[in-house]
Amino acid sequence: MLLFAIVTLRATAQGESGEIDIVVVDATTKQPLELARVLLDGPVITSELTGKNGKVTFTDVPDGIYHARIVKRGYASLSSAPFEVLDGRVVTVNFALALETNGLKVIGQVTARASATISSTSIDQNSPQRRLSNDLADAINKLSGVTVSTSSDDSDATQTISLEGHDASQTQLTLDGIPLNAPGSTGNLGGFATDLFQGASVHMGPSLGGLGGSVNFSTLQPTLSWITQVQASVGTIGRYNYSIAETGSAGKLGLAVQTVSRLNPSWVDGESYLDASGLDYVHDGDSTISGNLLSARYEFGDNNTLSGMFMNSTRNTNIVCLRYNGEPATTLPCGYGPNNTDDTNVQMYSLSDTALLGATQLQTSVFSLDSTGLMNQLARYVNGLPSPTGFSSDTRSTGYVVNATLPAQQRHTIAIQAYGTSSQFTTTPLIPQAAQYYSGSETTQYNVLQASDTIHSSDKLTLLGSAGLSTATGNSGISELATAGATWRPTARDTYAASFTLGGAAATQGRLQILTDPASLRFDCVGKVAFGSAPGQSPTNSSSNSLRVSYTHQLHGGNVSLTLYRQVQNGVLLPVDVNGYILNQLGQLPYGYLQQVQAIYNSPAGCNAPPNTPFAAQQLYFTTPVSGVRRLYQGAALTGYVTFGNLVVQGFYNLTGAQANSGTYLFDNPWSITIPGQQLPNVPLQRAGVVLDYKAPHSMLEWLADAQHVGGNNPNNLPPYTTFDAGVTAQLTRGTLTLAATNVTNAYSGIFASPANAVPYTTAGGFAIANIARPLTPRTYSLTYSARFGEGVSSQTGTAFQPRGTGGRGLFGGDQAPPGAPPGSGGAGGRGFQSLFSPLPQTPPADPFAVGANAATCTAENAAKAQQLASEVKAYVAQIESAHTPAGYPATMPAPALSDATITYHGMGTTYALAITPKGTGMLRALAGCLSLHIARADDVTQRKLYAPSSSLFFVPQLNFMPAVGLYFVARQQQAGQEAFRFYALPAAPPKDPFAIRTSTACTGQAENLATQALDELKNHFATGAPAPSFTIVSNTAKAGAWYELDPGDVTLVPALIQCGRVAAATADQLTQRGFDGKTIPALNYAPALGLYIVRPQPRPSPSP
Structure with missing residues (x-):
């Protein structure tokens, strides 16, 4: 027996991420099947058991091609043909499983509809945060618990992500599940062309390779439908970026190709002024970032897929420095002279094999990540004199990731994860004089094997247990890992969750930049100090324990969630600002180093202090890796969203505590700005944000706004501040156009870092150190156009699931027509009548009965039939309009006799509707090919108060007419659980x-x-x-x-x-x-x-x- 159903298609609405809903029922009784195992394979690899309602929901799934396999004892297992998620839609897949003894072959049903998922932990291209931000990093920075920071005021500064106050080196960055940084090392987001990333998903809490959590970026994935995507944006000071992409499948081969480019100009481009180099020249700080992506997948069968990906990113930056070391009236802005550059190139390869074997799901991946950099400051000047420096860097990482879901007892899901990396880091000076500052190499390795068991005790209680082993460079022996957790849902609206994790933390390598050369130090003239980097200690054995509890309550049209967490790390290696006096006592400052620093401090390139002004070692601070530190992270996060009609309000509030405790003299001294037992410097205690998204009914405009509050002790060294962004998106006939403004109020805005508005540091000895504050980016504007072209854009391919060997696709072999459209609109070749329907017009059509002249869709014979009916209906409409009075239209009107159709009048007060039923399939073809027909969906009927005929037939080819929209069919929604x-x-x-x-x-x-x-x-x-x-x-x-x-x-x-x-x-x-x-x-x-x-x-x- 073969079961088919027509899919329901709805217009894309406000949404953020895709969702896949799997519904499993008994083929005979139609009753939901509990504890059926659902194995999902695609851009997301996961497994889950159905509840008593026979349903599993997978949220935050990226666009792409998916398979599903359903396994339940006593029933024949079923593998699906590929189906796709497009435009962040919700895809519902209905399975009817047959008993193993009755020999039935059962096909599933796919339904796609618009997603309305609101997430506090993920960002995609359609998220309001993304549309209100200049790039993906800015958008991620607006999520709860996430902080994106830049390392300096230079145009080539690194960009890092920290979660819940953790150091950025404890955030694991992955791309489609492939690691981008070695465990314990800081990932530089600025080294990648992030326009290649379609979105990001944040996981808080310890994970493999990241005690602070992880951020997974997703790339463009192959689709079944051929889709072209273009995006172009222009903005303030000449910023621009573009992206061109193509996805689709040819037989068993799926492809995704994308190319991107972005220009980030500097605010001082074209400005001529004297800086610390001693030269007066025209400054150029442009940064050009480009990248390419090729992703391919090949299906060897229903249950085996081989995927490969190649990505490269290049960044070419002209270096400028936007900082005054002191008061602008008495010091020069920092600078290096013209023609100094910083270039990086990243190449990534990955190959993954995914197999569904019975109840076993296995994915094996191998990858390679190569990154090269060239810091070329051979043209650097200091005080008008040449002072060349520079280095090249090379990082090569290889690794593997293995994920497996194994057969288990009915309520258990056994998963095994293995993960390992081997990395080599090398820096090479460009000139001999730089050898003492930029030279070194290191090799690190990290391996983890972990097994977990998820126990579906009941629909209300799920338990989790895991255990594993890890080895890492710097650890003597094997570290154990263990986690226990539970999720309890006492009601449909309330969810409680708790987890406890105990295990060793990954050891890390020291810094390869051995010591900052004197001319590259960041001087703070008002505080009479300078900052740089220095060598540190080696990693040792470490451990950690983490506790997280959360409560979520579902509202009508929203939810609210509270999370509490506490993590203690013992013996970790983390960067700390260490006073130069300590390092000098340890002999880590070379002979003559302090004298060179003093000479620059006294010169215009430094603080222009009077000659022979002393500058002692205790006035220096170096970011240095320190081992054996006990760190405490604890806090709370309140997140949620509510809807008020067409307005969505999403917000968060964070309390973040971060402390470091250690008896080591490296920072337990009077000059230390890291004070044991107190909040770490530059980690704000409070953060909050709110996002507003409003789209009025019948309007092409969607209004967006957000506000972000950051407390004191922030990375910019500013007082507490709040920024506001606003924008509007217009839905055009083809694509969308978004106008956005950031930092609308110009809060603490500026171009150069300076002492203005700076909050001082306080040392352990009670000394106040005046500081340099980095201002916020001034108000900017951007205009972005995005469009998607192809068969998968306006409608989701309704792929009917088929068992192995049946072949075929859709209801009639091609793309399916909307319910309510004429039967057979799937058409040959996947086109048919569906391509002839268009969305409802926003304004009344000028001539709704005009007969088309396209010979491809309207033959001469059909044109004559359509013209006959159009003339008869048009004459009847004229009669109706002549009967219109100030009180409205008549309640009833006699219906004329039409040659090839029947017509019924429906008076609706201030308007009316006509129900037209063609006689015979030939007349139906003539109307579909020769007249302008529209599709009205369920939301359109409600919002625009349209007439919708009622019928017990799931689809009836009845044509309707209303003056406001012209001729239209009504796409009807199939009732849940009802066979069409x-x-x-x-x-x-x-x-x-x-x-x-x-x-x-x-x-x-x-x-x-x-x-x-x-x-x-x-x-x-x-x-x-x-x-x-x-x-x-x-x-x-x-x-x-x-x-x-x-x-x-x-x-x-x-x-x-x-x-x-x-x-x-x-x-x-x-x-x-x-x-x-x-x-x-x-x-x-x-x-x-x-x-x-x-x-x-x-x-x-x-x-x-």
């Missing part, structure tokens, strides 16, 4: 009663009445030769015998017979193999050897065999 209709395979033997009424929940009322009359007519005709007035019957002959074309005079008979009769479905090739032929849908066919059947077009090549 059923097709059968061609029978092996002649059916005993081909004209019998079939008992079905869908065969009631109007459908049953029409089908009963039509089947009785056909039965009498083929038995006695009696007339069948409802059909035009044409006899044909074929190799195996006679077959008959049944052309219904009323096309509503087609869905009625499908719902209530026994109708088989076959392709032309399948019929040829049986020696028969037939007319394609919407015509019906009959042969004594086959019974009633329809011919669906030959399916397009499918990735599944």
Whole structure:
């Protein structure tokens, strides 16, 4: 038995991330199946068990191609053909599993609709935060618990991510699950062309390779439909970026190709002034970032996929420095002179094999990440004199990731994860004089093996336990890892969760920049100090324990969640600002270093202090790796969103505590700005944010705004501040146009860092050190155009699931038509009538009855039929308008006799509607090909108060007319859990009663009445030769015998017979193999050897065999 259903398509609405809902029922009883194992394979690899409602929901899934496999004891396992998630939609997949003993083959159903998911932990291209930000990093910075920081005021500064106050070296960055940084080392987001990243998902709490948490970036994935994506943006001071991408599949091969480029100008481009180099020159701080992506997947079968990815990013930066070391009136801005550059190149390769074997899911990946950099300051000047320096860097990492879900007892899900990296870091000075500052190499390795068991105790309680082992460079022996957790849902609206993690922390390498050379120190003239980097200690064994508890309450149209956490790290290696006096006592400052620093401090390139002004070692601070530190992170996060009509309000509030405790003299001294037991410097205690997203009904405009508050002790050394961003997105006929403004109020804005508004440091000895504050970026504007072209943009491909060997796709082999459209609109080649329908117009059409002149869709014969009907309806509309009065339209109007249709008037007060039912399938084809027809979806009917006909038939080809929108069909929503209709395979033997009424929940009322009359007519005709007035019957002959074309005079008979009769479905090739032929849908066919059947077009090549 083969089950088909028409999919429902809705217009894309406000949404952020895709969602896949899997619903599993018993094929015989139609009852939900609990504890069916769902294995999902695609851009997201995961497994889950269905609840009592037979449902599993996977949220935050990126666009791409997915497989699903359903396994349950006592039932035949079922693997799906590929289906796709597009435009962040929610895709619902309905499975009906057959018992292993009854031999049934059951096909599932895919339904796509717009996503309305609001996430506090993820960002994608459509998120309000993303549309209100200049780039992805700015958008991530607006998420709860996330801080994106830059290392300095230079145009080539590194960009890092820290989570819940942790050091950035404890954030694991991954790309499609592949690590971008070695455990314990800081990942530089600025080294990547992040326009290649489609979105990001944040995981708080310890994870493999990141005690602070992880951020996974996702790239463009292959799709089934061929889609072209373009985006271009321009902004203040000449900033621009563009992206061009193509995705799709050719048979079993899926491809995604993307190229991006971005120009980030400097605010001082073209400005001529004297800086610390001693030169007065025109400054240029442009940074050009470009990248390319190629992703491919090949399916060797329904259950095996090989995926490969290549990505490269290049960044070319002209170095400028935007900082005054002291008061602008007395000091020069920092600078190096013209023609100094910093270039980086990153290349990444990965190869993954994913297999679904019974109840086992296995993914194995190998990867390589190569990064090269060239810091070329051979043209550097200091105080008007040449002072060249520079170095090259090379990082090469290889590794593997293995994820497996294994067969287990019915309520258990066993997962195994193995992960390992081997990295080599090398820096090489460009000139001999730089050897003491930039030279070194190091190799690190890290391996983890972890097993976990998720226990689905009940619909209300889920337990988690895991244990594992890890080894790392710097650890003597093996570290153990263990986690225990539970999730309790006492009600449908309330969820409690708790987890405890205990295990060793990954050891890390020291810094490869051995020591900052004197001319590269960041001087703070008002505080009479300078900052740099220095060598540090080696890693040692470490451990950590973490506790997290959370509560989530679902609201009507929203939710609110509170999370509390506490993590203690012992013996970790982390960077700390160490006073120069300590390092000098340890002999880490080379001979003559302090004298060189003093000379620069006294010069215009430094602080322009009077000659011979002393500068002691205790006035220096170096960021230095320190081991054996005990760190405490604790805090709370309140997140959630609410909806008020068409307004969505999303917000968060964070309390973040971060402390370091150690008895080491490296920072337990009077000059230390890291004070044991107190909040770490530059980690604000409070952060908050709110995002507003509003789209008025019937409007093409979507209004966006956000506010971000950051407390004191922030990385910019500013007082507490709040920034505001605003924007508007216009939905155009093709694509969207977004106008956005950031930092609307110009809060603490500026170009150069300076003492203005700076908050001083306080040392352990109580000394106040005046500081340099980095201002916020001044108000900027941007204009962004985005568009997607292709068959998958306006409608989601409704792929019907098929067991191995059945082939095919969709209801009739191609893309499916919206419910309510004429039967057969799937059409040959996946096009059909669907391509002729357009969205509802925003304004009344000037001539709704104009007959088209496109010969490809409107033949001369059909044009004549359409013109006849259009003229008759147009004349009737004129009569109705003449009867219009100030009180409105008449409640009733006599209906005229039309030549090839029936028409019914519906008075609606200030407007009216006409219901038009064409006679015969030929007339229906003429109207669809020659007139401008629109599709009204459920939301359109409600919001625009449209007339929607009622019928027990799931789809009836009834055309409607209203003055405000013209001619339209209503796409009806299938009722959840209700079978739309059923097709059968061609029978092996002649059916005993081909004209019998079939008992079905869908065969009631109007459908049953029409089908009963039509089947009785056909039965009498083929038995006695009696007339069948409802059909035009044409006899044909074929190799195996006679077959008959049944052309219904009323096309509503087609869905009625499908719902209530026994109708088989076959392709032309399948019929040829049986020696028969037939007319394609919407015509019906009959042969004594086959019974009633329809011919669906030959399916397009499918990735599944």
